[in-house]
Amino acid sequence: MQDWQRSVIYQIYPKSFYSHSGQATGDLLGVVDKLDYLQWLGVDCLWLTPFLCSPQRDNGYDISDYYAIDPSYGTMADCELLISEADKRGIKLMLDIVVNHTSIEHAWFQQARSSLDNPYRDFYIWRDQPNNWESKFGGSAWEYEAQTGQYYLHLFDHTQADLNWDNPRVRAEVFKMMRFWRDKGVGGFRLDVINLISKPANFPEDSTDGRRFYTDGPNVHAYLQEMHREVFAGHRLINVGEMSSTRLEHCIRYSRPDSQELSMTFNFHHLKVDYPNLQKWVRADFDFLELKRILSDWQSGMQAGGGWNALFWCNHDQPRVVSRFGDDGEHRVVSAKMLATALHLLQGTPFVYQGEELGMTNPGFENIDQYRDVETLNIYRLKRDAGESEASSMAAIQQKSRDNGRTPMQWNRQANAGFSAAEPWIGVPANAAQINVEDQLEDPASVLRHYRQLIALRRSEPLIQHGQYRQLLPEHPQVWAYLREGEGERLLVVNNFYGTRCDVELPEQAIGEVAQQRLLISNYDDCPLRTRQLSLRPYESFVLHLIDR
Ligand code: TEU
Numbered sequence: 001m002q003d004w005q006r007s008v009i010y011q012i013y014p015k016s017f018y019s020h021s022g023q024a025t026g027d028l029l030g031v032v033d034k035l036d037y038l039q040w041l042g043v044d045c046l047w048l049t050p051f052l053c054s055p056q057r058d059n060g061y062d063i064s065d066y067y068a069i070d071p072s073y074g075t076m077a078d079c080e081l082l083i084s085e086a087d088k089r090g091i092k093l094m095l096d097i098v099v100n101h102t103s104i105e106h107a108w109f110q111q112a113r114s115s116l117d118n119p120y121r122d123f124y125i126w127r128d129q130p131n132n133w134e135s136k137f138g139g140s141a142w143e144y145e146a147q148t149g150q151y152y153l154h155l156f157d158h159t160q161a162d163l164n165w166d167n168p169r170v171r172a173e174v175f176k177m178m179r180f181w182r183d184k185g186v187g188g189f190r191l192d193v194i195n196l197i198s199k200p201a202n203f204p205e206d207s208t209d210g211r212r213f214y215t216d217g218p219n220v221h222a223y224l225q226e227m228h229r230e231v232f233a234g235h236r237l238i239n240v241g242e243m244s245s246t247r248l249e250h251c252i253r254y255s256r257p258d259s260q261e262l263s264m265t266f267n268f269h270h271l272k273v274d275y276p277n278l279q280k281w282v283r284a285d286f287d288f289l290e291l292k293r294i295l296s297d298w299q300s301g302m303q304a305g306g307g308w309n310a311l312f313w314c315n316h317d318q319p320r321v322v323s324r325f326g327d328d329g330e331h332r333v334v335s336a337k338m339l340a341t342a343l344h345l346l347q348g349t350p351f352v353y354q355g356e357e358l359g360m361t362n363p364g365f366e367n368i369d370q371y372r373d374v375e376t377l378n379i380y381r382l383k384r385d386a387g388e389s390e391a392s393s394m395a396a397i398q399q400k401s402r403d404n405g406r407t408p409m410q411w412n413r414q415a416n417a418g419f420s421a422a423e424p425w426i427g428v429p430a431n432a433a434q435i436n437v438e439d440q441l442e443d444p445a446s447v448l449r450h451y452r453q454l455i456a457l458r459r460s461e462p463l464i465q466h467g468q469y470r471q472l473l474p475e476h477p478q479v480w481a482y483l484r485e486g487e488g489e490r491l492l493v494v495n496n497f498y499g500t501r502c503d504v505e506l507p508e509q510a511i512g513e514v515a516q517q518r519l520l521i522s523n524y525d526d527c528p529l530r531t532r533q534l535s536l537r538p539y540e541s542f543v544l545h546l547i548d549r
Contacts, residue, residue: 001465001466002257002263003044003236003238004238004263004264004308004349005308005349005465005466006458006459006465007044007045007238007349008042008043008044008045008344008349008350008351008352008455008458009043009044009045009046009047009094009238009240009310009349009350009351009352010038010041010043010045010046010047010351010352010353010354011046011047011049011312011315011316011351011352011353011354012031012046012047012048012049012354013026013049013316013353013354013405013406014026014027014028014030014031014048014049014051014073015049015059015060015406015425016354016406016407016408016409016419016424016425016426017030017031017034017354017409017419018030018031018033018034018409018411018419018420019419019420019421019422019424020032020033022420022421022422023072023420023422024420024422024423024424024425025072025073025420025424025425026073026408026409026419026420027072027073027074027078028051028069028073028074028078028079028081028082029074029078029081029082031046031048031082032078032081032082032085035085035086035089035091036089037437038089038091039089039090039091040452041352041357041448041451041452041455042452042455042456042459043091043352043455044090044091044092045091045092045093045094045187045188045238046086046091046092046093046094047094047096047190047240047351048093048094048095048096049061049096049316050063050096050098050192051069051070051073051074051079052065052066052067052068052069052070053065053068053069053070053071054070054103055103055105055159056070056072057103057157057159057160057374058156058157058159058160058374059316059373059374059406060096060098061098061156061160061192062098062101062102062103062105062157062159062160063098063102063103063106064102064103064105064106064107065106065107066177066180067177067180079184080184083184083185083186084185087185092186092187092188092238093185093186093187094186094187094188094189094190094238094240095181095186095188095189095190096189096190096192097178097181097189097190097191097192098192099163099174099191099192099194099197100155100162100163100192100193100194100196100197101154101155101156101160101161101162101163102160102161102163103159103160103161104158104159104160104161105159108120108123108124108173109123109124109161111123112124113145113147113148113152114147114148115147115148116148116150122164122167122169123163123164123167123169123170124152124153124161124162124163124164125152125153125162125163125164125199126145126148126150126151126152126153127142127150127151127153127203128149128150128151129151130142130151131203131204131205131206131210132205132206132210133153133155133203133206133209133210133213133214134209134210135154135155135156135157135158136155136156136244137156137157137374137375137378138375138378138379138382139158139378141153141154141155141210142154143158143161153199155193155196155214157374162196162199163197165197165198165199165219165223166198166199166201166219171223171226171227174227175226175227175230175231178227178230178231179230179231182231182235182237186237187236187237187238188237188238188239188240188263189237189239189240190239190240190242191239191240191241191242191262192242193242193243193244194220194224194241194242194243194262195215195216195217195220195241195243195244195246195250195254196214196215196217196244197217197220197223198214198217198218198219198220198223199213199214199217200213200214200217200218211244211245215244215245215246216243216246216247216250220250221250221253221254221259221261224241224254224261224262225259225260225261227261228260228261228262229260233260237263238263238264239262239263239264240262240263240264240265240266240310240349241254241255241261241262241264241265241266242265242266243265243266243267244268245268246265246267248297248298248301248302248305249305251265251267251298251302251307251309252301252302252305252306252307253307254307255302255307255308255309256305256306256307257306258306263308263349264307264308264309264310264348264349265307265308265309265310266310266312267298269294269298270291270294270295270298271313271318273286273287273288273290273291273294274286274287274324274399280400281379281383281396281397281400282396283392283395283396283398283399283400284399286324286325288477288478288480288497289474289475289477291325291480292471292474292480293474295346296469296471296474296482299346299347299348299469299471299482300469300471302347302348303347303468303469308348308349309346309347309348309349310348310349310351311343311344311346311348311349311350311351312343312350312351312353313325313339313343313353313356314353314356314405315351315353315405316353316402316405316406317402317405318353318402318404318405319362319399319400319401319404319405320355320356320360320361320362320404320405321336321339321356322335322336322339322359322360322361323361323362323404324362325339325497326338326339326539327499327539328359328361328362330499331499331538331539332359332361332435333359333445333446333447333523334523334524334538334539334540334541335499335538335539336359336447336450337359337447337450337523337539337541338495338496338497338523338539338540338541340356340357340447340450340451340454341450341454341493341495341521341523341541341542341543342480342493342495342497342541344454344455344457344458344464345464345482345484345491345493345543346469347464347465347466347467347469347484350454350455350458352451352455353405354409355405355407355409355410356451357447357448357451357452358410358435358436358437358440358446358447358448359435359447360407360410360429360435361429361431361435362398362399362404362429363403363404363407363427363428363429363430364398364429364430365398365401365403365427366394366398367394368380368394368397370403370426370427371397371401371403372403372406372425372426373401373402373403373406375402376397376401376402376403379397380393380397383396403426406426407426407427407428407429408420408424408426408428409437410428410429410432410435410436410437411436411437411438412436412437412438412439413432413433413436413438413439416428417432417436418436418438445525450521450523453521454521457520457521461491461520461545462486463484463485463486463489463490463491463545464484464491466486467483467484467485467486467490467491468483468484468485468486469482469483469484470482470483470484470485470510472506472507472510473504473506473507476504478496478497478498478500478502478504479494479495479496479497479502479504479536480494480495480497481493481494481495481504481506483510488547488548489545489546489547489548490512490545490546490548491520491543491544491545491546492506492511492531492543492544492546493541493542493543494506494534494536494540494541494542494543495540495541496536496537496538496539496540496541497539498538498539499538499539500538501535501536501537501538502535502536503533503534503535503536504534504536505532505533505534506531506532506534508532511531511532511546512546512548512549513548513549514531514546514547514548514549515547515548515549516546516547517529517531517544517545517546517547518544518545519542519543519544519545520543520544520545521542521543522540522541522542522543523539523540523541523542524537524540524542527540527542529544531544531546
């Protein structure tokens with residue numbers, strides 16, 4: 001069993017976590033200040049989104065220097081302190097590495113753009129004519145550079161130029177930089193959109209946006225194996241790849257131990273169940289049957305192929321899960337706990353995104369001036385230019401904007417939710433006085449306590465780590481029930497995903513002849529022990545450990 005197969009990872013968006021210095025934005029010393037809280041919660045590893053030097057056009061995913069800390073987050077000494085203080089508490093730091101692209105302010109790009117024969121020209125991807133591929137943030141994926149008369153590729157913002165991974169000098173520079181951070185003592189890497197690094201040499205035109213040509217591209221596995229040899233081999237690191245629009249067979253290859261590529265993969269298929277016809281920017285309910293089908297296919301498929309899933313509901317690009325798949329009003333507490341249980345009992349490595357453990361909600365911002373995200377602001381402009389009404393544009397943005405997950409962490413009832421002495425860079429949700437760490441630490445029935453219990457269970461119950469996943473009642477429109485099976489024992493996990501009561505009968509042959517049963521966790525304190533005929537209350541969820549007769 002590998003380290004990460006019993007771990008829980010906590011994601012920090014440092015800009016919104018805690019400001020030690022009392023500025024509008026959070027900083028690395030702010031994370032140091034909160035390490036005791038994270039240790040109490042029980043997490044093994046922290047993934048911090050990028051805090052390296054950056055013009056912050058995409059909040060740090062546009063890096064201009066891989067060897068220096070962005071001054072808004074602190075200094076290299078602060079980073080070293082964070083690594084060593086976390087280490088004292090048995091917590092590793094995972095660095096977010098963005099190497100599909102750099103900022104156009106990076107020295108390599110500054111060199112590359114200066115002339116056609118500059119030695120750095122081939123660090124990027126240049127063409128005399130653009131093809132019809134689209135940027136993930138809207139518009140063409142090519143930008144014209146007047147000085148040299150060619151176009152460069154950018155799959156994201158035009159200030160994020162794609163690196164040319166077919167150039168061995170690029171790979172050597174990336175691996176050297178990763179060894180620098182490995183030798184500083186980071187416990188692993190989160191690799192941003194790493195399955196997009198290998199583009200086909202001929203850049204074909206596409207009938208859609210081009211993604212089928214560069215997603216899981218021609219040399220991606222070879223490049224990751226090279227990264228493994230050059231950076232990971234012989235070191236105890238946890239490496240997770242963020243995979244955009246990927247496929248199961250590729251994720252098995254990325255994460256199988258014998259491929260010698262990565263530890264695990266993120267994918268986003270289960271978070272497109274509220275994108276009707278794959279359109280993100282419309283307001284829509286989520287498709288529950290589709291959600292169960294996708295998560296179940298990935299559970300069974302990765303298990304059969306020997307791969308390993310990174311499990312998550314939330315991150316800095318996603319709305320808050322309680323607002324999305326739960327109920328952020330009357331049933332907020334029970335639904336947040338149910339969603340946590342449903343995810344944490346799966347096979348894989350769970351990620352908890354800051355504030356998720358409190359059941360933090362979308363902020364419900366009503367005015368475009370309250371939003372900060374480059375993608376959201378682009379989309380608003382495109383919608384309004386296309387004649388969409390203010391009300392309809394804002395309805396979609398309110399539900400889908402990445403800023404939903406980027407509001408300040410809610411620490412207490414004080415001003416700015418205790419995040420900073422200064423006014424934060426983005427608004428604090430009005431419910432911070434009701435939803436915050438300080439209150440939930442005191443409350444034995446809080447969402448926070450439930451997360452802590454789930455994190456501890458993963459360590460103490462081997463079936464959570466490697467029991468075989470089996471879905472029950474796949475067509476049930478309201479309940480997600482599944483088993484994690486072992487030899488002569490199993491976990492039964494039942495989740496009512498809606499705010500109405502529901503009677504349900506589980507199939508007899510799946511439950512077997514039960515000799516003993518034990519309740520592991522539930523979200524109602526009087527959960528009756530039962531395995532066949534269930535009468536579930538709103539958002540009710542429980543886990544039973546069953547031993548066969
Ligand atoms: O995101 C990759 C990505 O493709 C999406 O999650 C994207 O942000 C979303 O589809 C837009 O709606 C990663 C980072 O997590 C994100 O914050 C960066 O903006 C992006 O890469 C570029 O580096």
